[in-house]
Amino acid sequence: MKTSKLIVIVLTVAIAGFVIYSMQNNTTSTDEGYMEFIQQERAEAEKFMKDGVGSPFRKDSMAFEGLNFFPVDIGYRIKAKLKPIDGKKVVILATSDGKEQKYLEYAFAEFELDGVQNQLLILEVMEMGPQRGKLFLAFSDETSGRETYGAGRYLDVKKVPAAKTIELDFNLAYNPYCAYNDKYSCPFPPKENLLKVAIRAGEMSYHP
Numbered sequence: 001m002k003t004s005k006l007i008v009i010v011l012t013v014a015i016a017g018f019v020i021y022s023m024q025n026n027t028t029s030t031d032e033g034y035m036e037f038i039q040q041e042r043a044e045a046e047k048f049m050k051d052g053v054g055s056p057f058r059k060d061s062m063a064f065e066g067l068n069f070f071p072v073d074i075g076y077r078i079k080a081k082l083k084p085i086d087g088k089k090v091v092i093l094a095t096s097d098g099k100e101q102k103y104l105e106y107a108f109a110e111f112e113l114d115g116v117q118n119q120l121l122i123l124e125v126m127e128m129g130p131q132r133g134k135l136f137l138a139f140s141d142e143t144s145g146r147e148t149y150g151a152g153r154y155l156d157v158k159k160v161p162a163a164k165t166i167e168l169d170f171n172l173a174y175n176p177y178c179a180y181n182d183k184y185s186c187p188f189p190p191k192e193n194l195l196k197v198a199i200r201a202g203e204m205s206y207h208p
Contacts, residue, residue, distance in 0.1 A: 038072045038171050056181040068204040076170040076201035080109035093187040096178040101187045102126050109166055113197050121192040135159050138189040142198035149179040149205055152189040173202025
């Protein structure tokens with residue numbers, strides 16, 4: 001084999017190896033950065049619950065014993081397909097204190113998890129005030145009433161005009177305030193959002 005051809009082969013293999021190594025390092029770096037982000041979010045949630053103005057624990061001078069979370073799992077960071085709703089209707093949700101809250105249908109989020117096709121109804125806040133127009137997502141799953149709060153959990157999602165997809169990061173799922181203090185009024189998930197899969201991500205039940 002000519003020396004020139006050998007050099008070309010060696011260079012090609014070296015470049016390919018470098019590219020693969022770089023991709024692996026980038027993936028690891030991305031995963032590590034994501035883990036740090038979630039841990040930071042959880043630390044801030046703990047701090048707010050313990051000392052923040054508006055914390056459900058400060059309202060009645062309740063002792064705060066810390067939040068419980070599932071281990072961070074990047075597999076629960078999901079890009080869901082947005083399915084538009086024609087002729088959007090008003091949805092009335094029952095609340096934990098026997099009252100009702102009105103929302104407007106926004107869109108369905110469709111995704112696959114553990115081989116199961118799932119669909120969640122995303123709602124839009126109708127009431128006047130700073131929250132008007134923001135999105136609201138409440139859900140329950142196979143962990144509800146076992147590992148997680150029985151009445152379901154919430155997940156913050158962002159409205160992006162004309163978007164075809166939406167991120168559902170269940171590692172950021174959290175309990176409504178009534179999970180800690182029954183003096184709060186918390187909407188229950190709509191019937192469309194009772195998932196038949198276990199979402200072992202985000203906040204678990206609170207046991208003081």
